[in-house]
Amino acid sequence: MFSAKTKTLFFDSTITEGLLEGYVRLSVVKDDETGKVKDYVVMDLNGPAARVSGLNKKDIIGKSICVVMAIDRDCGEKLRDRLAETKGSKVFEYQFKQTDRRFLINHVPVSDDEILLFFAEITFRRKAEQVMQVHEILFEQAQDIILYVAMDGRIINANQKACDQYGYIKEELLSLTIQEIRHPSEAIHYEEQMALAAVDGIIFESLHTRSDGSVFPVEVSARTTETESGKLRIHIIRDITERKEQDAKIRWMACYDGLTKVLNRGGFLEILDLELQRAKEENTKIALLMFDIDKFKRYNDNFGHHVGDFVLKDVAKRVQGVLRESDYLGRFGGDEFVILVSDVQDSDYVTSLMARIHGIFKEPIIHEGYPLQVSISLGGALYPEHAEQAKGLLYHADQAMYYIKYKGGNGFQLSR
Known part of the structure; x- marks a missing residue:
């Protein structure tokens, strides 16, 4: 593999063409006066090296390395400077910005006048590595x-x-x-x-x-x-978690009264339908009670709506304190409230409960140290005695309540 005359290392074409990487044999062109390297001229190259430039081998032999690497003059000068700086056999990476191509170059000096370059394009590998680095950053962050x-x-x-x-x-x-x-x-x-x-x-x-x-x-x-x-x-x-909490809040707002925190009309009626269905299937009784606050308008007119709101909240709190966990309290609007009592034994139990609810308002509501005397008119109806549908129960409870109001309020009455 050595020429006896020139002592120059060269490779047979059958070897170089079998390489997967690019191979270029360069002649070092120097300035006659200064001895500085002026250029590197291609003396031989293999197929992979030729494919980098996109030219035929015969069009490359005898031309500058810039032709092989498909780069412009400025970039070529930088490569020549890099090759001139490299002493001995070294491997370095070089990027040609104009073409955005990156190569791994193995620089092998043969003599003062010749060098061999073995190079492989690693553009896609580096880009893949960059993508992986970005992926890793995104993964961790x-x-x-x-x-x-x-x-x-x-x-x-x-x-x-x-x-x-x-x-x-x-x-x-x-x-x-x-x-x-x-x-x-x-x-x-x-x-x-x-x-x-x-x-x-x-x-x-x-x-x-x-x-x-x-x-x-x-x-x-x-x-x-x-x-x-x-x-x-x-x-x-x-x-x-936050989404679930927000969903729960929205569902709560759809079914509950924001002021008193009891069921609103829609939420109460939905539960009433479910409890009526259960009562039919299990052959049990339920009671529907309805009441409003006697002369409630005077609290808003005489003391302001904030006092009226305070009364509504206190009334709801007191009534809930009397009910069982299985019972439901709702506010239909204004000062009108409804109560669903499940698993009722008989009318005596309902009458007794109505008496307890009526009795909790004997003590006045205290607002900022000032006593407010409150009374209610309370009516009730039973399933299945008075009605078997929600609409009928509401009607009978409402009629019983208005019977008390007609008599002056502050009392309770079960539908007859």
């Missing part, structure tokens, strides 16, 4: 929990958000399975959910547990993907 899960359920990678949310250091989290961070009540859904994750992916809600045993609701997006090492599942998990 993501606001959602991200878990890589093996097909047998082992957690094989987790981001910082996962560690923070579950309360484990990373090593501890990677010793667990996905089943171990799910609440036990979710176990029956696991196989079905993972089967769907393997097909088109799945989004579902679940309950997860922290290291301290506390439970929190999550939304999980799970998908199975192929990697060089085989299949794995990617779980992107979002804590939806």
